[in-house]
Amino acid sequence: xxxxxxxxxxxxxxxxxxxxxxxxxxxxxxxxxxxxxxxxxxxxxxxxxxxxxxxxxxxxxxxxxxxxxxxxxxxxxxxxxxxxxxxxxxxxxxxxxxxxxxxxxxxxxxxxxxxxxxxxxxxxxxxxxxxxxxxxxxxxxxxxxxxxxxxxxxxxxxxxxxxxxxxxxxxxxxxxxxxxxxxxxxxxxxxxxxxxxxxxxxxxxxxxxxxxxxxxxxxxxxxxxxxxxxxxxxxxxxxxxxxxxxxxxxxxxxxxxxxxxxxxxxxxxxxxxxxxxxxxxxxxxxxxxxxxxxxxxxxxxxxxx
Numbered sequence: 001x002x003x004x005x006x007x008x009x010x011x012x013x014x015x016x017x018x019x020x021x022x023x024x025x026x027x028x029x030x031x032x033x034x035x036x037x038x039x040x041x042x043x044x045x046x047x048x049x050x051x052x053x054x055x056x057x058x059x060x061x062x063x064x065x066x067x068x069x070x071x072x073x074x075x076x077x078x079x080x081x082x083x084x085x086x087x088x089x090x091x092x093x094x095x096x097x098x099x100x101x102x103x104x105x106x107x108x109x110x111x112x113x114x115x116x117x118x119x120x121x122x123x124x125x126x127x128x129x130x131x132x133x134x135x136x137x138x139x140x141x142x143x144x145x146x147x148x149x150x151x152x153x154x155x156x157x158x159x160x161x162x163x164x165x166x167x168x169x170x171x172x173x174x175x176x177x178x179x180x181x182x183x184x185x186x187x188x189x190x191x192x193x194x195x196x197x198x199x200x201x202x203x204x205x206x207x208x209x210x211x212x213x214x215x216x217x218x219x220x221x222x223x224x225x226x227x228x229x230x231x232x233x234x235x236x237x238x239x240x241x242x243x244x245x246x247x248x249x250x251x252x253x254x255x256x257x258x259x260x261x262x263x264x265x266x267x268x269x270x271x272x273x274x275x276x277x278x279x280x281x282x283x284x285x286x287x288x289x290x291x292x293x294x295x296x297x298x299x300x301x302x303x304x305x
Contacts, residue, residue: 020076062091099125248287
């Protein structure tokens with residue numbers, strides 16, 4: 001099999017979760033043929049029900065079967081533990097990888113483990129690039145995600161046509177592992193902004209201030225951030241708390257950022273505070289609660305007047 005991964009070649013897709021499912025649908029809608037793998041029957045059925053043409057989609061039982069059929073394999077998995085299992089566990093990709101094949105890790109993995117797996121894949125003549133995404137489920141459905149990509153020029157050239165089937169903006173970040181590092185650091189900055197915004201709302205509430213006007217002030221002033229722009233009026237003030245990103249996933253990204261702080265020896269006290277509060281929130285509300293529920297958690301934690 002050719003390792004070029006051209007437009008007519010099937011693409012492997014492993015992981016049909018909250019983000020992976022709409023991303024796979026987007027590839028199918030844009031003319032790609034997929035060989036997909038996910039242990040969830042419901043996820044497989046959802047991909048078919050999403051309008052996939054039968055001739056453009058085939059399911060297999062193991063990651064190894066995906067690699068046997070495809071020169072390019074996309075993995076959209078929740079964390080490094082699962083990626084490592086898919087790569088090195090029973091029925092995994094690694095034993096069947098061939099020279100010229102490409103694995104694209106699009107989840108939010110730990111940079112050090114990404115570098116290790118890339119080196120292991122290179123030992124078989126294959127490439128692994130990290131390509132985590134930024135954006136909501138709606139952007140995954142529309143194919144307008146921002147995608148960070150770590151890897152050399154040759155690997156990026158092979159990954160680019162597939163990535164452009166799912167994303168609108170591709171940002172080269174450097175060597176393998178750099179994209180996962182930047183994704184974690186980006187999500188830490190977002191988490192810090194959301195936390196500060198939620199705390200400001202709780203204090204304003206106790207002063208009987210108009211929270212809608214506070215949102216207007218924030219968005220017209222130096223306090224503006226993604227949370228103030230896209231979460232306050234839409235999710236927090238309405239009590240909807242449905243921003244589309246789980247507390248547990250936020251905690252995972254903060255723990256990855258913490259691992260980066262440890263690796264670099266940098267003392268990051270604000271990061272430590274964020275990690276502590278998100279751990280408390282997950283313990284109180286559960287990992288599947290929406291990330292905007294940090295606001296609800298702070299209200300419960302701080303008590304009422």
